[in-house]
Amino acid sequence: MNFRRGAIITLALLLLPLVSSCVSVLNPTGWAPVAFDGETAYVITSKGKLSAITVTGDSGAARWTFPDKDRDEDDKLDTKAIYGAPVIEGDRIYLATFEAGVFALRKEDGRPIWPTAGSDAASIDGDIAGGVAVAGENVYFATTEGLLYALRKDDGAPATGWEKPLRLGDGIWATPVVHGDAIYVATMSGELHALSAIDGSQRWSRPFKASGAIAELALISDELLFVPSINRHAYVVRMADGSVVADFRADDWLWTTPGVQGSKLFFGDFGGSVYGLDITSSGVEQLWEPASLKGERVRSGAAVVNGVIVVVDRKPVVTFIDANDGSILNTVPIEGAGTVRANLVVKDGAAYFSTTGGKLFRAEPASRRVVEVQLSGVKK
């Protein structure tokens, strides 16, 4: 290698991070939806931090934030991000974090009940890109390494029969869904498993196989699951036996949850199209031509309130759509709040959503307007 060539390559290597920074790669930020418990909203107010907010009208006051930077015991706790909704049960909140494992928090003050000293993430293989599912005496969660864990709700120890995690595939990103005594787990290798919540045994003769990775999973009725695949297919699968009720092909990636109104489903894709489907005995029927959100990705799950679909794209723009004919009723752009990937949550006739900038908004279908809930006392 001559001097000139070596010097050029060295210069190139030095410039490499600078030049390639034109192409940004996204680090974990999280997109956990808001969870409500009475007047308290549990909101991701900054990257990897959960706050309990008492909402009164258009304002909200933070009661606590976890992890709390002012506490020594939380000082070294880096959750990185939170993707799954916190699950509220009794006086506890169960929360999965991307890198720091699973926590049971006291609802009153947000302090961990378990693990007692920091995190037990070292015993978990992989990161948690979904949330937790709580059923019976156990808390279930899965990791990006394709492992399904079950912990005891009481103390966070491995549940009986679940001393070792169950390996199900290359990676699990979707939050497991629990229904009755069964747990449904979707993998990034495109399989959907139905397992016994008690011992993890398979419920179906074989897993349902989608044609692409499944990164999201949603319960749409007592009998059916919505299974979106990133290779553009949306499946509706019968929980009893894993049979396919419907296989709908969208125009772009699907990684979302649907808004549900009876037998009708409403959801958006990464190409910015919003679909309305009706599940019939013979499959699905498209209700109207897809509504277009001008090509912006829709990751956030839609909500339906009183015949109006509320969808938020990543820009973010809130769009109100008539569920009957797919016509756009109003669009409301939001400035300076980050983007929106979190699912919308319906409460008291409005759809709530949080942004990556840690802000909380309320979309009101009746008036087709969007209101920011002004948060105070939040520890960043």
Added chain:
Amino acid sequence: MIGDIFTLLLLNPLVNLLVLLSHVLWGSFGLAIIAFTILVRVATFPLTLRQLHATRAMQALQPRVQEINKKYSDPKRRQEEMMKLYREGGANPLSCLGPILLTFPVFIALYSAIRIALPNSPEALEKLSSHIYGWSYLQHALPLEEHFLGVDLRGNGGDSLIGYFFVAAVAATTFIQSKTTVTTSTDERVRQQQQMMNVMMPFMFAFFAMSFPVGVSLYWVVNSAAQIGFNILTYGFPALGLQPVFKARAPAAAPQAALSDGDERTSPTSARELRTANGSGRSKRQNRRRRP
């Protein structure tokens, strides 16, 4: 604007090609990087061969370059004579840069492509959707398997024990590559500088490899191995008794106007030949001086 053009014309095709190769090669992203590197080397083979010949031509003119340097003290006149020499000798000093200038954007694109195609977060996978073409064959391939030979191709070389193996491989192939490359200058001082560079470079690249994704190191190792192969095919490797397969074009006849005398330095003998025929790094004249 430049970023958009780079993404549209280079990055996106590369990301999709890697995904395609990965899907074809049993879902292995590591094999996809290897196959991609080989494809690029084959596609740029004529350019590489031209560069190797150009290096040889430059090398053959070095004795005369030295003569000009000694003869003319005026920099302008020296430059003019030098250009005349290169023109008449059929050598272009910039022709060696072609493959490097081609490698640079490919290297940057690959660096970015590895970071994009192997997402480390749900947000990154979401963003990958904007780079992947709408062919279902490609969509079926996602997400890609990020492990190869027991190492996470997204991780930096300094993050794991196997990562360090790749760092060592980068250093080793860089060193061997430099040993199989001919030296264009016959000036002893320049040669010493280049020898120092040959020692420094592997350490420097190993240092870079520690903070780059292992996938990039894999590309580097395969690319260097291919270059070593080309060097041996073109220059041979006398230490192992290997003769060149691709014969170099004979440089144009010596432009007499630039020469002060007709001694042996004017013959178009390569530095490789000098090194191997007369002992490492020594010319016939130096050998004669050492004889009693």
